[in-house]
Amino acid sequence: MLSIKDLTYAFQGSKSIFQKINLTVKPGEFVSLIGASGSGKSTLFKLITGLLEPDQGQIGINGNFTVDRLGRVGYMPQKDLLLPWRTVLDNVLLPLEVEGKRGSLSEVREWLTRFGLSGLEKAFPDELSGGMRQRAAFLRTIMTGKELLLLDEPFGALDALTKRNMHSWLLGLWEDLQKTVLFITHDLEEAILLSDRIYLLGDADIREWKVSLPRPRNAEQIYQSEFIELRKELERLIHHEN
Numbered sequence: 001m002l003s004i005k006d007l008t009y010a011f012q013g014s015k016s017i018f019q020k021i022n023l024t025v026k027p028g029e030f031v032s033l034i035g036a037s038g039s040g041k042s043t044l045f046k047l048i049t050g051l052l053e054p055d056q057g058q059i060g061i062n063g064n065f066t067v068d069r070l071g072r073v074g075y076m077p078q079k080d081l082l083l084p085w086r087t088v089l090d091n092v093l094l095p096l097e098v099e100g101k102r103g104s105l106s107e108v109r110e111w112l113t114r115f116g117l118s119g120l121e122k123a124f125p126d127e128l129s130g131g132m133r134q135r136a137a138f139l140r141t142i143m144t145g146k147e148l149l150l151l152d153e154p155f156g157a158l159d160a161l162t163k164r165n166m167h168s169w170l171l172g173l174w175e176d177l178q179k180t181v182l183f184i185t186h187d188l189e190e191a192i193l194l195s196d197r198i199y200l201l202g203d204a205d206i207r208e209w210k211v212s213l214p215r216p217r218n219a220e221q222i223y224q225s226e227f228i229e230l231r232k233e234l235e236r237l238i239h240h241e242n
């Protein structure tokens with residue numbers, strides 16, 4: 001689904017953020033990208049979406065390595081970017097509108113219910129809780145209809161309890177929708193609980209871990225020894241990278 005080969009990138013006048021890094025995401029996988037602040041996670045997303053171009057190397061989406069990647073993946077940036085003057089419904093319908101399509105209203109209402117936003121169609125973003133805003137922004141990303149979803153720290157600003165609820169909800173949704181997800185997070189527990197594999201971005205390089213906990217996952221698994229060991233290892237490496 002996504003293949004990054006020997007990618008090198010530097011912002012003008014700065015040293016390389018990435019030096020010949022490789023990363024793959026297979027169809028249907030849930031993969032997390034972790035790393036210290038400033039290691040280049042959001043920059044990697046901008047390269048994948050086509051907002052930036054690599055200095056060297058290739059990025060392929062669905063086996064297609066052409067330069068024009070814009071509009072080929074669903075991208076949810078770190079800030080939810082819901083348009084404050086549009087209702088929840090109009091925000092969610094935006095990707096269809098941009099493509100000149102009309103969504104079936106009953107279908108969209110079903111989606112809103114599934115995202116816990118039923119009855120909030122006419123609400124404006126500033127009337128929503130943090131969790132609701134994130135779900136609305138995520139639904140808007142789903143409405144792009146893209147197979148590959150890039151989610152940049154979608155739960156970063158939420159309190160611990162809301163975050164826990166969002167994890168269970170997202171795990172169920174991901175299993176149903178069979179989308180492919182690349183997910184940025186600073187939260188190692190979240191990365192391990194949700195992912196099939198984890199990439200750790202270090203100082204210009206990248207390392208990979210497989211999470212072999214059985215699925216379906218549930219919050220109780222965070223107390224299992226395998227989970228704790230992996231968390232300790234990742235924590236040690238992130239601090240070492242700093």
Ligand SMILES: Nc1ncnc2c1ncn2[C@@H]1O[C@H](COP(=O)(O)OP(=O)(O)OP(=O)(O)O)[C@@H](O)[C@H]1O
Binds near residue numbers: 012014017038041043
């Ligand atoms: N437009 C830009 N021009 C120059 N440097 C930039 C630009 N955007 C980001 N950077 C620098 O590139 C590096 C990587 O930034 P990036 O935002 O990708 O890191 P990150 O891992 O996503 O950080 P965080 O976890 O804090 O969100 C940082 O040193 C940042 O200052």
